[in-house]
Structure formats: C-alpha cells, structure tokens
Amino acid sequence: MAKSVYIHIPFCVRICTYCDFNKFYIANQPVDEYLDCLIKEMSTREDKVVETMFVGGGTPTALSEEQLEKLLRAINDLFVITKEYTFEANPDELTEAKIKLLKQYGVNRLSLGVQTFDNELLKVLGRTHHSEDIEKAVNLSRKHQIESVSLDLMFHLPGQTLKQFDDSLNKALALDVDHISSYALILEPKTQFYNLYRKGRLKLPNEDLGEEMYQHLKETLKASHLNQYEISNFAKEGHESLHNMVYWKNEEYYGFGAGAHGYINGIRYGNINPVNQYIKKIQNNELPKLQSSEVSIKEQMEEEMFLGLRMSKGVSKTKFENKFNRTIEDVFGEHVKELTSQALLIDENDFLRLSNRGQIIGNEVFERFLLS
Structure with a gap:
C-alpha cells in the first residue's frame, strides 16, 4: 500500500x-x-x-x-x-x-x-x-x-x-x-x-x-x-x-491534480495537464489519467539502481535480492565491475554507492543500468 x-x-x-x-x-x-x-x-x-x-x-x-x-x-x-x-x-x-x-x-x-x-x-x-x-x-x-x-x-x-x-x-x-x-x-x-x-x-x-x-x-x-x-x-x-x-527508494505513492504522477500497485500513471480538461473529467466522474502503464520487473530493477544510487548511502544488495529474488551481481554484474574499476562506483559492505566522480557524472553512470 x-x-x-x-x-x-x-x-x-x-x-x-x-x-x-x-x-x-x-x-x-x-x-x-x-x-x-x-x-x-x-x-x-x-x-x-x-x-x-x-x-x-x-x-x-x-x-x-x-x-x-x-x-x-x-x-x-x-x-x-x-x-x-x-x-x-x-x-x-x-x-x-x-x-x-x-x-x-x-x-x-x-x-x-x-x-x-x-x-x-x-x-x-x-x-x-x-x-x-x-x-x-x-x-x-x-x-x-x-x-x-x-x-x-x-x-x-x-x-x-x-x-x-x-x-x-x-x-x-x-x-x-x-x-x-x-x-x-x-x-x-x-x-x-x-x-x-x-x-x-x-x-x-x-x-x-x-x-x-x-x-x-x-x-x-x-x-x-x-x-x-x-x-x-x-x-x-x-x-x-x-x-x-x-x-x-522506488516506493509507491499517490499523485493527485492536473499533471500529477503516481505509482500504485505496480502501475505508474500521469494525469492530464490542462486545468479545464482535468476539471471536465472529474465533473463527469471520470478518472483524469492521461496515461498509465504497468512497470515490468526489468524496469523496476533498473529504477531500483539509478534512483537508489542518487542517495549517498547507495543501494543495498540485500534489499535488492529480497525484493527481486535476484542478486545485483546476477543482473548488473558486468556493469558494476566496469564502473568500480573506473572508480565511479564503490562496493562497500552491503551497499553500492557513487564515488565523488560518479556523483558529478551521475547521469552517465545511471545509463549503464538500463538493460537492453
């Protein structure tokens, strides 16, 4: 919930x-x-x-x-x-x-x-x-x-x-x-x-x-x-x-209002933007959603990494495994090895986190966790 x-x-x-x-x-x-x-x-x-x-x-x-x-x-x-x-x-x-x-x-x-x-x-x-x-x-x-x-x-x-x-x-x-x-x-x-x-x-x-x-x-x-x-x-x-x-942390939340986005029960959605159209939908007892899509396990794993790596503490390997029944090494091992060798990622105790340089070019690091 x-x-x-x-x-x-x-x-x-x-x-x-x-x-x-x-x-x-x-x-x-x-x-x-x-x-x-x-x-x-x-x-x-x-x-x-x-x-x-x-x-x-x-x-x-x-x-x-x-x-x-x-x-x-x-x-x-x-x-x-x-x-x-x-x-x-x-x-x-x-x-x-x-x-x-x-x-x-x-x-x-x-x-x-x-x-x-x-x-x-x-x-x-x-x-x-x-x-x-x-x-x-x-x-x-x-x-x-x-x-x-x-x-x-x-x-x-x-x-x-x-x-x-x-x-x-x-x-x-x-x-x-x-x-x-x-x-x-x-x-x-x-x-x-x-x-x-x-x-x-x-x-x-x-x-x-x-x-x-x-x-x-x-x-x-x-x-x-x-x-x-x-x-x-x-x-x-x-x-x-x-x-x-x-x-x-890639957790779920409600989004209400024109242009708001939410993530509920594995569905990510966005409301319509124009105020008058939003009002008309609600007054007609319709949902004001412009689009919605189910977030696949692949997408969830990607988001777990590039959102979680924004935090200084990083991504917990244990939490990832408990959530997806797969290890980070199993899913992203090659990328993790490459990024750590480039000193952009630090593997320490149970967490993967960005180095100082990794934070500066964060978007380039995040792109490496997009699965083909």
Whole structure:
C-alpha cells in the first residue's frame, strides 16, 4: 500500500523562465473549481493513513488564504499524516497569515523556492521575490515553529559566477536552515530559457564551471551543519526529505491534480495537464489519467539502481535480492565491475554507492543500468 501522497497545484503568479512543470498563470483561472475537483479526486484513494504528504506546483502559496484553508481542511479530512507534511512556497507569497494557516493544519515542513540570493539573477529567472524576502520567510517560519525549513538553490545559471553561487550558499547557511536542495540548471524544452538558447540569445557557463560549482557546493556544505544524503540534497540530521526518499527508494505513492504522477500497485500513471480538461473529467466522474502503464520487473530493477544510487548511502544488495529474488551481481554484474574499476562506483559492505566522480557524472553512470 502507498504511504505517500503528492498533490499538484498548477498555478503561479508568474511563470519562471526555466520551469517545465505543469503550471498556469493564476489570473482568470478557475481555481475554486479546480480545488473542488482535486478534493473529489483525492477522495478516491484507498489509504487514509499516510507517512508523507507533499503539496507542490506550480506554487501552492499562490492560492488566496481562503483557497489555501479550503485545501488544508480537505487534506485533514481525507488523510492522517503520520510523519512529514511539506508545502512548497515562494518567499514573497509566504505571508504570516498563510504560515499560521499551514501551522494550524499540521504542516511541519516548508520547501522555499529561493534559487539564488542575487537580485539580478532572480530577475533573469523570472522570480517575483528579492533576497530580503527569503530572510523574512525563514524568520516567520521559525516564529511560528515550522519544524523544518528547506531552501532550493540553483547553479550553472546564465551569467552566474562561482562567487555569486558562493554568496548564495553562505547566506543560506547564515539563516541556519534545516535542509538545502541544490542543482544545476537544466534547459528543458518548452521553457523560455530553452527557446532563447536555441535562438542564440542565452549563454550558459561552461561545463567545467558547472562541475566546479558542484564541487564547491559539496565542500562548503560538508564543512557546515548539513550532511549530504543525496546527490543534490543536504540536511541536518533528522531533517532529510522523507517524501523524496520515497521516490529514490522506488516506493509507491499517490499523485493527485492536473499533471500529477503516481505509482500504485505496480502501475505508474500521469494525469492530464490542462486545468479545464482535468476539471471536465472529474465533473463527469471520470478518472483524469492521461496515461498509465504497468512497470515490468526489468524496469523496476533498473529504477531500483539509478534512483537508489542518487542517495549517498547507495543501494543495498540485500534489499535488492529480497525484493527481486535476484542478486545485483546476477543482473548488473558486468556493469558494476566496469564502473568500480573506473572508480565511479564503490562496493562497500552491503551497499553500492557513487564515488565523488560518479556523483558529478551521475547521469552517465545511471545509463549503464538500463538493460537492453
């Protein structure tokens, strides 16, 4: 049975230049109808008691206070959340009134879409907040005793220098946050950045600088109060993202809302993206699924490796064997031997994990675990 839930709120006050998630400019959208349909879809689930809940987007804090409370009340009516309850938020939208609501309804973790503390780069990214909004949001979260606060930071941004990235890291650490997710910009199709790049109007730092930034990230946070537990994630002890670990451990979860994805009873599915089509499906008492497919044992084994290797601890050979009745050596032995000889993979005790170099070129390593 699934022990986690993802809820998608596909509305934003502004569309960021780099974002390829399912999102829509909130003005003139049927937000209240969407929430009614989302609540109706959530009521179809089998499990009431779940360990983790993650409300993402889009931007959940783009909702008005009334809409936010409507969603929070419905979640509390439909689910019992036993461990981690996360909301994504933009720093400038996280008003004190909204934080009070989140706290009142049991939210114990906030994930703030900061991306950078540099105001000029924030403009380039199309963000609506400024660096001072970040400190204000963190301080308000502490004031109202939100148990865990996480910041997202990006690197390898257009025009970004190592010094600018270092400055953002140090400002994040000075706020004594509990968790930092930091990742390189990826140019995704259908984004404003991608279109500008194709037209020759966007210049990215070279790949060597991107690797240098990642190394600097690891070294800086290693010397801090945060421990690396996944390729792009660092946390104080006890503040790791339990919800994201569900994905990396290849475990099942519900996905609700337009464009949401889920994985239930061996079936991976994705909901339709357009808000109006999602609403129409729900109002017609139809499932809003765009596609679904059974995940084969072969695919499960592949995913067990390239998702599990994202975690610093790596993949347990014992767990793999218990789950699939086959050893990693039996299925991937040749690849494991080659990758360990290249010092990209470390075989230690019961775990296979990425080396430092393996983390830097992780995608190349993961591709080796795709069975023909």
